[in-house]
Amino acid sequence: MDPAAAVDPATNQANPYLPEVAADPVPFYDALREHCPVAGFAGMDGGSHIISRYEDVRWALKRPELFGSDLVAVDIGQDRPLIPLQIDPPEHAGYRRLIDPTLGPHEVARLEDDVRALVNRIIDRFVEDGTVDAHEQFTVPLPCTVFLGMCDLPLDMLDTFLGWKDEIIRPGGGFLPPEEAGPRRRAAGLAVYGYFDALLDERSRDPGDDLLSRFLTTEIEGRRMSRDEMLDICYLFILAGLDTVTSTLDCSLAYLARNPEVRRPLVDDPSGSSAAVVEELLRLHTPVMQILRVVKEPVELRGRQMQPGDIVMLMLGAADTDPDEFGETAGSFHPEREVNRHLAFGGGPHRCLGSHLARLELRVALEEWHRRIPDYRVPEGAELVYSPGIREIPSLPLEFTPAPVPA
Amino acid sequence: MSSDAPPTGRVRIRLDAEACVGHGRCYALAPRIFGADDLGHCEVLLPEPPPDLLPAARTAVSSCPEDALRLDEL
Numbered sequence: 001m002d003p004a005a006a007v008d009p010a011t012n013q014a015n016p017y018l019p020e021v022a023a024d025p026v027p028f029y030d031a032l033r034e035h036c037p038v039a040g041f042a043g044m045d046g047g048s049h050i051i052s053r054y055e056d057v058r059w060a061l062k063r064p065e066l067f068g069s070d071l072v073a074v075d076i077g078q079d080r081p082l083i084p085l086q087i088d089p090p091e092h093a094g095y096r097r098l099i100d101p102t103l104g105p106h107e108v109a110r111l112e113d114d115v116r117a118l119v120n121r122i123i124d125r126f127v128e129d130g131t132v133d134a135h136e137q138f139t140v141p142l143p144c145t146v147f148l149g150m151c152d153l154p155l156d157m158l159d160t161f162l163g164w165k166d167e168i169i170r171p172g173g174g175f176l177p178p179e180e181a182g183p184r185r186r187a188a189g190l191a192v193y194g195y196f197d198a199l200l201d202e203r204s205r206d207p208g209d210d211l212l213s214r215f216l217t218t219e220i221e222g223r224r225m226s227r228d229e230m231l232d233i234c235y236l237f238i239l240a241g242l243d244t245v246t247s248t249l250d251c252s253l254a255y256l257a258r259n260p261e262v263r264r265p266l267v268d269d270p271s272g273s274s275a276a277v278v279e280e281l282l283r284l285h286t287p288v289m290q291i292l293r294v295v296k297e298p299v300e301l302r303g304r305q306m307q308p309g310d311i312v313m314l315m316l317g318a319a320d321t322d323p324d325e326f327g328e329t330a331g332s333f334h335p336e337r338e339v340n341r342h343l344a345f346g347g348g349p350h351r352c353l354g355s356h357l358a359r360l361e362l363r364v365a366l367e368e369w370h371r372r373i374p375d376y377r378v379p380e381g382a383e384l385v386y387s388p389g390i391r392e393i394p395s396l397p398l399e400f401t402p403a404p405v406p407a
Numbered sequence: 408m409s410s411d412a413p414p415t416g417r418v419r420i421r422l423d424a425e426a427c428v429g430h431g432r433c434y435a436l437a438p439r440i441f442g443a444d445d446l447g448h449c450e451v452l453l454p455e456p457p458p459d460l461l462p463a464a465r466t467a468v469s470s471c472p473e474d475a476l477r478l479d480e481l
């Protein structure tokens with residue numbers, strides 16, 4: 001199917017949740033912005049609005065008083081709002097002042113050597129094989145192992161964490177009906193809360209220098225955080241911290257594997273080129289295609305009325321490929337572009353607080369991959385399937401010239 | 408600092424700290440002019456950058472997705 005066919009100008013409806021859209025979203029985004037800049041979400045009853053132009057998305061991101069994040073309607077297996085993702089201003093700011101420094105640029109910069117060593121240990125496991133499922137063997141273990149390290153947790157928890165994350169985000173691979181998915185999400189959610197509750201008990205008896213121990217001693221607006229608040233933050237870290245870096249690396253490696261001329265700078269000068277390449281990959285591929293908001297006050301945009309309680313989808317990927325912001329080259333890859341105000345991490349007060357860590361992981365992963373595996377491709381005949389919403393590629397086979405593991 | 412700069416070429420950078428949410432584009436693109444506080448929000452290190460840093464200053468100011476930075480010609 002032509003991805004642009006998921007936009008129907010006759011009814012002003014669109015459906016971004018299709019694998020063919022996730023695989024090749026730019027034609028969909030172009031049709032959406034041009035024909036239905038504020039569209040209805042096909043298949044959803046009641047008020048729903050898809051906002052796609054850069055200017056409009058940026059406007060909405062900056063107006064939490066109109067477009068709130070208190071999404072009780074979105075069931076992701078938790079009892080309470082995710083902190084700070086589902087908290088509106090003014091409470092939101094207090095949490096951010098507390099949490100942001102733990103993942104701020106200065107704190108994250110200290111992790112670079114460890115992340116680089118970890119990336120190389122992961123590559124060591126398959127570099128002699130000449131073939132790899134880059135999703136399963138590279139892009140999934142990397143962010144999760146970094147997180148385990150930051151929390152000072154044993155590496156053998158990796159599979160447990162990945163199991164929880166998948167059960168919460170896409171139980172049964174993401175294709176279960178809601179009545180089956182809901183209970184599975186909730187069961188995994190309870191397991192996560194139980195695990196971290198016990199862990200926080202342990203760390204309060206014997207604190208260390210890790211992320212969790214810091215939560216126990218940091219004050220927010222003059223008070224300690226409650227246990228529930230700490231657990232809600234942990235829950236969000238697992239959901240937001242693990243899946244998004246994986247999907248960005250999936251999209252990036254698949255694109256670079258199919259476009260050898262694009263990866264040339266990464267091969268020739270990994271550390272000199274990686275920062276700009278990462279920003280352009282984030283922009284063009286925007287792995288988190290859209291984020292949700294809930295309308296709080298009656299508001300009109302481009303002639304379309306929105307009522308309190310309506311769901312709004314801010315189509316970040318469409319904003320990031322808007323020619324009105326990025327010019328004629330908006331739909332193609334140009335890491336040399338001088339100004340790149342992409343919204344892949346969102347914007348406004350809820351802008352991704354893990355972005356500094358994400359950028360570090362992406363940059364170091366691509367530098368080390370291309371230093372050690374400069375020549376790679378998707379095997380002939382392999383078809384890559386992208387999951388909608390958050391663009392993972394659950395099976396990403398790549399073949400390459402084998403290289404020895406350095407002694 | 409700017410004594411050898413042409414009198415018309417001077418600029419002053421202004422930060423709207425309320426608007427900054429920590430995208431970090433400024434200090435990534437012009438690390439001699441901008442720094443980051445603990446939260447990752449912008450700190451202007453050189454509010455009146457010397458002429459050789461002007462191109463970087465202009466790029467960084469234009470790159471803020473929140474329009475939190477402004478560059479005034481003095």
